[in-house]
Amino acid sequence: MTAKDRWLVWAFLAPALILMGVMLYYPMVGTVIESFYDTSFISPEPEFVGWAVYEKVWNSRQFPEVVWNSIYWTVGVVLLQNVLGFFVAMLLNQGLPAQGLLRALVLLPFVLPGVVTAILWRFMYDPQLGLVNSIMIRLGLFEDNAAWLADADTAMAAVIFVAVWKGFPFSMLIYLAALQNVDKSQLEAATIDGAGPWRRLIDVTLPSIKEVVVVNIVLTLILTFNYFDIVWVMTRGGPQNATHIFPTRIFETGFGQFRFGEAAVYGVFSILILAVLVALYVIVQTGASKRRRTS
Amino acid sequence: MTLTPSARLALIVCQIALAIFVLLPFFWMLSVSLKPATEPFAIPARLWPENPTLENYVTAFRPEFRTYFLNSLIVSGASVVITVTLALLAAYSFARRTLLILTALMSLVVLAQMFPHSAIIIPIYKMMRAADLLNTYASLIIAYVSVTLPVAIWMLRGFLLKLPVSLEEAAAIDGAGPLRVFFEIVVPLARPGIIATAVYVLIVTWQEFLFALSFTSTREMRTLPVGLNDFIGQYGIRYGELMASSVMVSLPVIAVFFFLQRYFVAGLTAGAVKG
Numbered sequence: 109m110t111a112k113d114r115w116l117v118w119a120f121l122a123p124a125l126i127l128m129g130v131m132l133y134y135p136m137v138g139t140v141i142e143s144f145y146d147t148s149f150i151s152p153e154p155e156f157v158g159w160a161v162y163e164k165v166w167n168s169r170q171f172p173e174v175v176w177n178s179i180y181w182t183v184g185v186v187l188l189q190n191v192l193g194f195f196v197a198m199l200l201n202q203g204l205p206a207q208g209l210l211r212a213l214v215l216l217p218f219v220l221p222g223v224v225t226a227i228l229w230r231f232m233y234d235p236q237l238g239l240v241n242s243i244m245i246r247l248g249l250f251e252d253n254a255a256w257l258a259d260a261d262t263a264m265a266a267v268i269f270v271a272v273w274k275g276f277p278f279s280m281l282i283y284l285a286a287l288q289n290v291d292k293s294q295l296e297a298a299t300i301d302g303a304g305p306w307r308r309l310i311d312v313t314l315p316s317i318k319e320v321v322v323v324n325i326v327l328t329l330i331l332t333f334n335y336f337d338i339v340w341v342m343t344r345g346g347p348q349n350a351t352h353i354f355p356t357r358i359f360e361t362g363f364g365q366f367r368f369g370e371a372a373v374y375g376v377f378s379i380l381i382l383a384v385l386v387a388l389y390v391i392v393q394t395g396a397s398k399r400r401r402t403s
Numbered sequence: 404m405t406l407t408p409s410a411r412l413a414l415i416v417c418q419i420a421l422a423i424f425v426l427l428p429f430f431w432m433l434s435v436s437l438k439p440a441t442e443p444f445a446i447p448a449r450l451w452p453e454n455p456t457l458e459n460y461v462t463a464f465r466p467e468f469r470t471y472f473l474n475s476l477i478v479s480g481a482s483v484v485i486t487v488t489l490a491l492l493a494a495y496s497f498a499r500r501t502l503l504i505l506t507a508l509m510s511l512v513v514l515a516q517m518f519p520h521s522a523i524i525i526p527i528y529k530m531m532r533a534a535d536l537l538n539t540y541a542s543l544i545i546a547y548v549s550v551t552l553p554v555a556i557w558m559l560r561g562f563l564l565k566l567p568v569s570l571e572e573a574a575a576i577d578g579a580g581p582l583r584v585f586f587e588i589v590v591p592l593a594r595p596g597i598i599a600t601a602v603y604v605l606i607v608t609w610q611e612f613l614f615a616l617s618f619t620s621t622r623e624m625r626t627l628p629v630g631l632n633d634f635i636g637q638y639g640i641r642y643g644e645l646m647a648s649s650v651m652v653s654l655p656v657i658a659v660f661f662f663l664q665r666y667f668v669a670g671l672t673a674g675a676v677k678g
Contacts, residue, residue, distance in 0.1 A: 121497075355521035
């Protein structure tokens with residue numbers, strides 16, 4: 109494309125940009141507008157009510173539950189997924205036999221459809237027929253049949269475990285690519301200086317992939333916060349709302365109870381939380397590219 | 404790097420543990436799908452059925468499953484073709500021109516990939532309802548193209564940036580118009596990037612659940628993930644059929660992914676590490 113083809117630049121961009129504008133950016137504004145409207149028994153048509161729905165949601169018993177669950181869920185998944193992803197990437201970067209095959213196999217959960225993952229693990233967790241309790245009993249860890257998903261104390265941890273099982277391959281892939289770019293001569297120099305594997309990890313490897321780690325963590329924070337399918341299919345937010353996070357609460361309020369105003373208020377709160385995370389991402393990213401330019 | 408024999412052994416043990424952690428659920432899914440309905444569940448569970456059979460697959464491949472499968476195929480197939488086409492066009496503009504406004508627009512594209520679908524779904528639902536598109540393929544295809552476009556543009560732009568511009572310039576000097584340059588030089592060279600992006604769109608749309616659940620209410624229009632979710636209630640604890648359906652839902656994406664994973668992994672990590 110040359111300068112005189114300016115029309116072509118815009119002709120190529122137009123379909124994608126218009127579609128994203130109408131289907132992604134407009135609905136962001138639409139959700140905010142929606143949150144100021146409510147439907148009542150007297151008038152089924154949406155009616156402007158100002159901050160009334162916000163007050164109702166803010167003072168409800170569910171709201172603090174959803175906030176707390178979302179924090180528990182997001183922090184749990186992101187932490188475990190990144191730690192596991194990182195160590196598996198280290199393991200698959202040691203030049204051991206069969207690691208190409210193993211890398212391909214490790215990616216399997218990542219490709220497995222979310223609903224299938226959820227159904228499979230519902231079954232794995234089944235108190236009587238599931239493999240989890242079978243293994244626990246055989247290993248002598250449990251005497252009775254624990255109902256992982258039906259118990260409000262264990263349900264969230266059980267769902268987090270599944271999300272980590274499905275999500276760690278993605279983090280692993282990105283860490284593996286970063287590890288393969290670590291300067292080999294620096295690692296060798298450290299070895300000659302007598303550094304063991306832990307020292308090499310802390311002194312050489314981690315500093316040189318620091319940026320990828322931070323970007324990866326913020327990215328998985330955003331993706332995890334938006335998660336819907338596994339949680340919904342495994343627990344529908346239960347038992348006793350113990351696994352209701354923002355996306356499941358929005359779906360249930362909006363499409364289960366058709367209270368669009370309330371659902372939109374939850375949507376606005378989740379947009380605000382995400383805005384903070386995205387701002388964090390932008391700060392980290394621009395910091396990283398600035399350092400890259402100066403170094 | 405050289406490892407001591409004991410360290411090597413420890414790492415191999417870790418590899419085996421990793422393989423079990425990842426593969427055991429898959430093995431279990433396959434095993435239960437092959438278990439005859441007459442064979443009871445043993446406690447503790449047997450890892451492999453005594454008399455494996457395909458009868459669960461035959462029962463699970465019922466007419467409604469075939470309808471869901473066809474719906475998924477149509478919706479995902481159309482989304483892949485449309486997203487890749489629109490994204491390639493947009494990515495070409497983003498990759499070849501350096502205007503300030505394009506940089507700003509590209510930031511908006513990257514930002515859009517982080518939008519929570521659950522937070523924007525109500526206005527989208529209302530638009531679809533107003534346009535009378537609920538319970539149509541079009542509603543899902545439009546939504547899927549929109550939500551996959553940001554990452555697709557980002558992946559293809561990263562890919563196009565690595566292609567040498569000199570070939571395009573040479574063709575332009577030889578008198579080829581910009582459209583000919585695009586179709587005869589850029590598109591063939593971008594093939595690995597196109598494949599990587601297509602695999603991404605397929606993986607996302609094949610399992611998409613939230614939009615499909617909200618926009619389709621009739622059995623005739625449901626896609627596989629929603630249909631599978633319905634089976635939980637319908638099948639009760641007939642896990643054999645449920646697992647057989649799950650295997651059939653997963654096989655197409657797993658097969659495509661394994662044939663094309665080197666493209667996908669290269670496309671994803673190149674963009675992700677480079678930023």
